[in-house]
Amino acid sequence: MPYKITANEIKDGWQKLIKKILKEGKPIKDERGTRTLEILNAIVEIQRPFRPNFYHINEEIETPKGYFWSGEKLKEYANQFLKPDKKGFIYTYGNRLRSHFKVDQVEEAIKRLKNFKKTRRATMITWDPQVDTKEDEVPCMILIDFKIRGNKLYTTGVWRSHDIYGAWFPNAVGLAHLAKYVAEKTGTKVGPITIHSISAHIYEVNFEEAKKMMR
Ligand SMILES: O=c1ccn([C@H]2C[C@H](O)[C@@H](COP(=O)(O)O)O2)c(=O)[nH]1
Numbered sequence: 001m002p003y004k005i006t007a008n009e010i011k012d013g014w015q016k017l018i019k020k021i022l023k024e025g026k027p028i029k030d031e032r033g034t035r036t037l038e039i040l041n042a043i044v045e046i047q048r049p050f051r052p053n054f055y056h057i058n059e060e061i062e063t064p065k066g067y068f069w070s071g072e073k074l075k076e077y078a079n080q081f082l083k084p085d086k087k088g089f090i091y092t093y094g095n096r097l098r099s100h101f102k103v104d105q106v107e108e109a110i111k112r113l114k115n116f117k118k119t120r121r122a123t124m125i126t127w128d129p130q131v132d133t134k135e136d137e138v139p140c141m142i143l144i145d146f147k148i149r150g151n152k153l154y155t156t157g158v159w160r161s162h163d164i165y166g167a168w169f170p171n172a173v174g175l176a177h178l179a180k181y182v183a184e185k186t187g188t189k190v191g192p193i194t195i196h197s198i199s200a201h202i203y204e205v206n207f208e209e210a211k212k213m214m215r
Pocket of ligand 1: 030031136138139140141161162163164165168171
């Protein structure tokens with residue numbers, strides 16, 4: 001059975017998911033020989049990824065206290081979701097979405113949403129079978145989908161494999177920034193963001209930090 005979590009903000013969704021894995025995760029050794037605790041098919045819905053303020057400017061995403069992803073580093077990472085340039089990395093999500101396949105999937109999705117608001121076809125992928133069936137470092141976020149319903153933009157991301165302590169939070173912030181961009185371009189409001197992690201795991205080296213973060 002999938003695990004369903006609903007949260008107001010990204011930070012709350014992350015904490016609830018960590019708790020779930022620490023409590024119910026099964027020990028799995030991955031193909032690098034590293035120990036993890038894992039649950040399969042964790043689906044987290046974040047209802048308000050951005051905390052609105054009175055004037056709707058400088059909307060904020062709160063970072064968990066003491067967490068190593070924050071400030072400029074987090075902003076820079078989140079921006080990568082929108083940048084076509086992979087800047088020497090093996091892959092980046094922005095590159096896969098906007099340039100790698102010789103099509104800007106973000107702009108194409110926006111076009112479809114503008115042409116027909118309730119379209120079910122505003123979907124983007126990152127997995128390139130030509131490359132990713134052979135390489136070791138391959139994208140974890142595989143698919144992003146947008147739906148407009150009631151003038152709200154619903155964003156869904158699917159991760160084949162998700163490091164919940166080390167990467168889920170910045171990944172979610174990146175997805176939220178992408179959603180914001182698409183919402184602005186389509187004249188909609190950022191609605192819920194749903195993150196489906198097929199393998200949701202925490203590495204053994206992070207167990208203690210993860211527990212501390214829950215206090
Ligand atoms: O955006 C990313 C990129 C990587 N990872 C994590 C997931 C896994 O812990 C690891 C990749 O290992 P494999 O699933 O490829 O073995 O990196 C993420 O969580 N998010």
